[in-house]
Amino acid sequence: MLAIRITRSVLAAALVAAASFAAAADPSPPIEKEMTPEQFKAAGLDLLSPEQLANLNAWLNRKITTETKKAATLAEDKVKTENRGYFNFGSSEPIVSKLVGEFKGFRQGRLYVLENGQEWSQIDQATLAGVRLTNPQVKIEPGMIGNAWYLSIEGYNTRAKVTRSK
Structure with missing residues (x-):
């Protein structure tokens, strides 16, 4: 299902880009x-001179080209933003958001829901015992190699390896 979603998003962006070209x-x-x-x-x-009509047509073509390029850029940005964290797709910039609800430390298998709607699951054995926070600021950063992403809680040095599930 994830692959189908990404494939559809990539296809949509490609179609918009192709339309702009x-x-x-x-x-x-x-x-x-x-x-x-x-x-x-x-x-x-019909009251325009041939020169005025040619100028109008030239302006319309420039306007259509400009607006199509804008739409293609917006579509590409949307696809990249929505698919960040899936494989190596999208921007490699950190994701900064807040966790929804209470944070009770790290634990393998735990699901972390962000304010931006993304959901991330912890896949390593990192722990952060005794920490209880409500709606803490988090940063999820890509690793240097492969499709590894790491979640950290503001004010703490421990990071948990996570994978995006939604």
Whole structure:
């Protein structure tokens, strides 16, 4: 299921990117070909000189290209943000958030739910006994090798190896 979600997200980003490149490479048809003669006349475009109409078409093509590139960038950023922590996908910047509810120390198999909606499971045997905190600030950082991520609690040096489950 995780692989399907990531595959769909990557596919969506690829389609948006492909659309932006297609828009940049293949300008839109002139506005006079996109509108019916009645629409063209009702908009007053039939009163434009050929030079004015050419300028309008050039402006529309630039606008479409610019907006498509913006949409592609936003879609790519969204995919990267939503999929951080899954495999090596997305940004390698630390994730900073707060845990939802009470933190009762580290324990292998424990689930940590973040305010941003992400869920992480501890996969190592790190411990942080005797610590009880409510909604503590956390940082989840990628390891140097492979797809390892480490969760730390603000104010403590112990880190737990975690894997993203949601």
